[in-house]
Amino acid sequence: MNEDRIKGQWKQLQGKLKSRWGxxxxxxxxxxxxxxxxxxxxxxxxxxxxxxxxxxxxxDFDADAR
Incomplete structure (x- = not known):
């Protein structure tokens, strides 16, 4: 997963991460x-x-989240 992408979209990704990995x-x-x-x-x-x-x-998560 691209580190810059994670940092730039962290707030949006948190919910998706929590949903994927409860x-x-x-x-x-x-x-x-x-x-x-x-x-x-x-x-x-x-x-x-x-x-x-x-x-x-x-x-895999990164690819799906795009």
Whole structure:
């Protein structure tokens, strides 16, 4: 996911992220503030998935969100 795109559209993306990954808390999203690496780490933590899988899911989400 393009880091600049995340930061530029962060407010709009938060709702979509929460809808897609319900285990992410509001605090997770507030702390993330568009930092893709932090978001990948939170996906790993909340869902118990590998970093590569978290990145893949985030890239797929980005493609769908366009």
């Amino acid at each position: 285990k992410l808390t509001d605090d997770d999203l507030k702390t993330t503030e568009g930092d893709a690496e932090y978001l990948v780490g939170k996906l790993q933590e909340r869902y118990g998935i590998a970093r590569d899988e978290a990145l893949k899911q985030l890239k």
